[in-house]
Amino acid sequence: MTDPLPPTRRNRASLTYKLRYAAQNPDKIRAYLSRMSRDLKFRVASRDHVAYYRSVMRSDTARNPEAAVGSRSHGRWLALGRMQFDYLLEHGLKPDDRMLEIGCGNLRAGWRFIDHLETGNYYGIDISPDILLAAQHTLVRQGLRDKMPHLALVGDLKLRFLPSAHFTVVHAHSVFSHSPLDVIDECLANVGRVLAPGGFFDFTFDRTEGAEHHVLREDFYYRTETLTRLAERHGFTARLMDDWEALPHGQSKIRVTRPEPAEGTAPA
Template identity: 30%
Template sequence: MSPECHQDQTSKNLPIGSRHYRAFVGPAEKYDLVSAMQFNLLTSLGLREHHFLLDIGCGSLRAGRLFIPYLSPGRYWGLEPEQWLIEDGIKNELGEDIIRIKQPVFSYDNNFTLSIFNREFDFILAQSIFSHAPEPQIKKCLSEAKKVMSPTSIFAATFVEGNQNYTGNEWVYPGCVTYTLEYMKNLVEDRSLTCKPIDWPHPNGQTWMVIVHPENEYNIPDLSVNRLSPVGSETGLHENRLPRMERHPYVRLGLTINRFTQRIKQWRR
């Protein structure tokens, strides 16, 4: 076993929040799964390589390790106050060559100053951020997100849904805080944005929601087709974002038959 492999095995036993780039951001044994969950979700929501993505609280690039190679140069932007996490993520997961080729952009701001990037993003991600954040930070993050969202931007975020709303003012870590869905919706709507919970599985039981400008609400892709396979629909895309050729009636018919066949296979299992 190589020294790297050995290190990887031992990280799996470390408690969440330990000073190891994999354990600090969550259960180390699910590091790969949480990477895949985020990548699959955003590509299912329509992320393509030319889009600009902002990863809020990007940590050790658990998601960035897949998004950075996939996106075109200069399209991945990450905000993370713990600089060492990004450095260790690059060292252990990506390597300097990918960074040189893909030119991701990072900010180490710890006050959710998304406008520091001075540009709009097609997609924004906040995975396991609102699950630790007090209300003032969530409000700041949402207000800042609005400044960097175009009318068609999609902001995907998780939170831990519960019966109680956290009323403290501190970031809680590695523990989690809870909010009701109603409360979260109100925080979003107070900023003239709208949000919808989505049925996307999370290995740590968090709830995914999609935040958009109200006029974009009906363009949120229907993710139910993606539940047919862990990767996504057979094209990995959604009809309203399908390339022109795949909008052709015969191609659409083919896709429908394909979906139907997959569903039958699933029922038989």
């Protein structure tokens, strides 16, 4: 039995998809039922989505920090980090850039960014204290303490403690794929303040061309136009990065920029 729909048309929350997937992957049923049980427990105990997903990360990180950020093996952890780094390097990342990584995790890509950037130019934030402790271990393992990166725990994506117009590059990999629309809206409403003139914000997401949906409260699937329109409402220009689609990672990427003011006009 095969799924007749392409990946971007599948509704992973539908009963039909779940039954078909279970029939094709009976060995994964037990793990999914365990996730459902955990999901219910965390929903009841959490006041909002950030608290919910912090519990998810605590649970996943306790088992394996690399798996907690979506890597099935250390080799895959290295490969995905390298892919993110190489792509940004080919698309404008320079050593003198000041970079903010939203959802830095255990520095899967972050350690490469830190190594490439000038000392002190990397700032990573995450909602999970557990994964940030794992990030410290990555820094030590890679010998990057002297690069003086900043790592900070956050409770939301309002970015209130960060300086205005400071970061030339903002990056969020596999953050919006785990976020409901109100969290994404909060981020886009505030990231423009910390973004320097001429800077850009790259983020990945799980793309669907069918009905938007989520699996438990962990994985969210959006249409491209939903996120580009949301970015435009916050004053950004947004475009799907088509060349990212060809790489073996499973997510899509959008880049948002703030249009430069016309000559002779004051910035908004």
